[in-house]
Amino acid sequence: MRIVLIVAQSLDGFITRHSEPGAEWTSPADKKWFRESLGQFDAQVMASKTYATVRERILQENCPAPFRMIMTRQPDQFADDQIPGKLEFSSAEPASIRDRLINAGCHACALLGGATAHDAFLATELVDEMWVTIEPRIFGTGTPVVAKRQDRELVLIDSQRLPKSDSVVLKYRIRS
Ligand SMILES: NC(=O)c1ccc[n+]([C@@H]2O[C@H](COP(=O)([O-])OP(=O)(O)OC[C@H]3O[C@@H](n4cnc5c(N)ncnc54)[C@H](OP(=O)(O)O)[C@@H]3O)[C@@H](O)[C@H]2O)c1
Numbered sequence: 001m002r003i004v005l006i007v008a009q010s011l012d013g014f015i016t017r018h019s020e021p022g023a024e025w026t027s028p029a030d031k032k033w034f035r036e037s038l039g040q041f042d043a044q045v046m047a048s049k050t051y052a053t054v055r056e057r058i059l060q061e062n063c064p065a066p067f068r069m070i071m072t073r074q075p076d077q078f079a080d081d082q083i084p085g086k087l088e089f090s091s092a093e094p095a096s097i098r099d100r101l102i103n104a105g106c107h108a109c110a111l112l113g114g115a116t117a118h119d120a121f122l123a124t125e126l127v128d129e130m131w132v133t134i135e136p137r138i139f140g141t142g143t144p145v146v147a148k149r150q151d152r153e154l155v156l157i158d159s160q161r162l163p164k165s166d167s168v169v170l171k172y173r174i175r176s
Contacts, residue, residue: 003121007131008023011135011136027167029162038066043104045111046071065086069100094120118145122174156172
């Protein structure tokens, strides 16, 4: 299964504006691009703090949705939200999460943060690509894209300026 890490960051490498939860700060151009890009994926993985920022919207969805796996060390705390095969909570390692999605018939997974999920997956060989929106913002503080020591090499496969914006999307393949 193909796994693509998708993230919007400030020019100085933060995925949140200071300590503010959520990604409201991203540009309208990125929000549109992100929404459209997610249509290519039948699975999503995110960690629990990121889930908390989109939980209401996910629980209200009544259209066909991707299979979402939420990384948490305390899956029992989310028992009321769980919808087997659609929205599951797991304390498993990335490889087991990937296997669960494959067994459910998924082919393409968007890895949607936050830093904890990035750290865990980038420490494995499981991530195929990274799609990064560089937003023309500087925050100085916030949650970094990656918080743990890593040393990965990437190959640029595409770059584009988003329409009517100063935002740039860079697509990289991760060297194994
Ligand atoms: N700009 C962007 O593109 C973007 C993308 C994603 C997120 N964000 C923002 O980033 C913020 C969240 O990022 P974050 O790094 O603070 O949090 P996060 O990665 O979303 O979630 C962290 C939580 O995951 C759980 N966890 C930690 N290690 C784990 C492991 N090995 N296995 C399973 N679960 C584990 C822990 O919660 P438990 O107590 O549940 O175990 C931990 O508190 C939010 O504000 C979100 O909106 C921005």
